[in-house]
Amino acid sequence: MTALPDAIRVFERGWLSSNNVLLVGADDTALIDSGYLTHAPQTLALVRHGLQGRRLDRLLNTHLHSDHCGGNAALQAHYGCHTSIPAAEADKVRRWDSEALSFKATGQQCERFGFDATIAPGELLTLGGLAWQALGAPGHDPHSLIFYCPAERILISADALWENGFGIIFPELDGASGFAETRATLELIGGLDVRLVIPGHGAPFGDVAGALRRAHSRLDYLMADPLRNAQNAIKVLLKFLLLERQSIALADVPALLTAMPVFDAANRRFLRQGPEALGQWAVEQLLRAGAARVEGEHLLNEA
Numbered sequence: 001m002t003a004l005p006d007a008i009r010v011f012e013r014g015w016l017s018s019n020n021v022l023l024v025g026a027d028d029t030a031l032i033d034s035g036y037l038t039h040a041p042q043t044l045a046l047v048r049h050g051l052q053g054r055r056l057d058r059l060l061n062t063h064l065h066s067d068h069c070g071g072n073a074a075l076q077a078h079y080g081c082h083t084s085i086p087a088a089e090a091d092k093v094r095r096w097d098s099e100a101l102s103f104k105a106t107g108q109q110c111e112r113f114g115f116d117a118t119i120a121p122g123e124l125l126t127l128g129g130l131a132w133q134a135l136g137a138p139g140h141d142p143h144s145l146i147f148y149c150p151a152e153r154i155l156i157s158a159d160a161l162w163e164n165g166f167g168i169i170f171p172e173l174d175g176a177s178g179f180a181e182t183r184a185t186l187e188l189i190g191g192l193d194v195r196l197v198i199p200g201h202g203a204p205f206g207d208v209a210g211a212l213r214r215a216h217s218r219l220d221y222l223m224a225d226p227l228r229n230a231q232n233a234i235k236v237l238l239k240f241l242l243l244e245r246q247s248i249a250l251a252d253v254p255a256l257l258t259a260m261p262v263f264d265a266a267n268r269r270f271l272r273q274g275p276e277a278l279g280q281w282a283v284e285q286l287l288r289a290g291a292a293r294v295e296g297e298h299l300l301n302e303a
């Protein structure tokens, strides 16, 4: 029950780059999400190989985090593909407001791209010859979309639902609401008839009920003490920097963390620690999780 239809190919990319979903129909081709900037050449190679000589007609983003739209500029340069982004992000992308767009807030990179159209929740799309519904999935990101194909009972869930959990609930970090939205999004997904989820990270999976159960219980855990969401965010953001750079001087960790406005906001609200102490705490967390190791004066990425 977890087989993909011929029209859908999933490039599972890991954590620095989100997964990419290539849809190849008789009359149209489309890609959902484009990975991180530094992986753009690999994204292009995967897409070219998957298209086997066909053009990429459309590019769509579930949401505009750097690991989901970092390949947009390269794909647009190569294919001139029609590009659709979530409607609520249009003004920010038009102005390329890197502060409002989260790239600056998280210390992440994204090459500037444009767009041709926007997608609002509720819209219907034909991608790869299949009919899809775009649904609003706020929580991790207030403007995220997910895509549901009723005929195939497939959900492209972005970072709203993974096999084990979901993405950082960013809005809560600077005092906006995100927990309630996450709950509503999980309930929305629970109301869909889904046989296969293609998540933003990790392999496609069939046990939707199990994933929803784990996600609800993780949400309960985070809501019981919002400090946990802030701590998780700091760990994940440091790990992301490490994935990007592979090696960070231990002495640079406090400054790198405080340079991220999202981190600063979370620290002021929840953690209230000096940068040195917090940097040390974050490093210890990654070491304990086996996500990093120390060699001499450097923190190194551990796969």
Ligand SMILES: [Zn+2]
Binding pocket: 063, 065, 068, 140, 141, 159, 167
């Ligand atoms: Zn995201």
